[in-house]
Amino acid sequence: MADSDTVTVRNAAKAVILHDGCVLLQRALWEERECFFLPGGGQRPGEALDVTARREVLEETGLDVTVERLLWLREYIGAHHGGAPQDHRVEAIFFCRLAGDATKLGGNAEDDVQTGLEWVELERLPAINLLPSGLRSPIADLVYGEPPTKYLGDIA
Template sequence: MSETVTATVRNAAKAVILHEGRILLQRAHWDGRECYFLPGGGQHPGETLGAAVHREVYEETGLGVTVERLLWLREYVGANHGGAPADHRVEAIFLCRPEGDPGRLGGHAEDDVQTGLEWVKLEEVPSLDLLPNGLRNPIADLAHGYSPTRYLGDIA
């Protein structure tokens, strides 16, 4: 008899933190490769998505942020991308501005895969191994002032 998989949907909040034409990214070693992620993480029960992104960014980077607006809504359905059938995530990605000194970085609860933090020029983002890959171009478009709020769909 095959095992029944119970799927759950995990909500998360991610941050696009901009300062002087750069974006703050987490460097990481994940799945045997060096790559980048947006800071942020899972929403706790009873927590708003705005509060979740503020908390997660502070834990991972040491920066307080001002949440300006929702940029994008992204889903990931693992079964559609060769991943675990029970892996279904919904991520709200917010445009944020740093509070305080953006040069003072260092969170107290970094992700296990995180190897550092880096301010990257927006124009350089398409050439990075940024995960999910589907965020590279929308992030780079921010350099040209193009940033409509939109649903990105199920992207890996």
């Protein structure tokens, strides 16, 4: 296998931030389609995943959060979903609480595909293009309370 084909696993942390029946999502343009993502991003060497979640939320949204607990662990293995065979990601998805004003949105390091931020009502989640789509139901179900931590597996 050539170096360019070497599979490396990329760790990331994402945040579920709720406020007044809504979840904070990044609006984005991905593959020429409007979609939404949870805020978060890649883990740096030597950085704990909860620290990654807090840092990424601050950079991308301008909001300070308190990371409360792990909700889900999700994988994405590109070869299983028509993606690049070397694309393998593991994401820790944390439940976070706001530590500041929910209206002060605007980070200093938005993702390249990010077009904005939006507080989306939990009831709207099944109808929007949230990626990965396998997160729509688990996030919407948070309206009924926080579920036990769960391994979601390889979902796209």
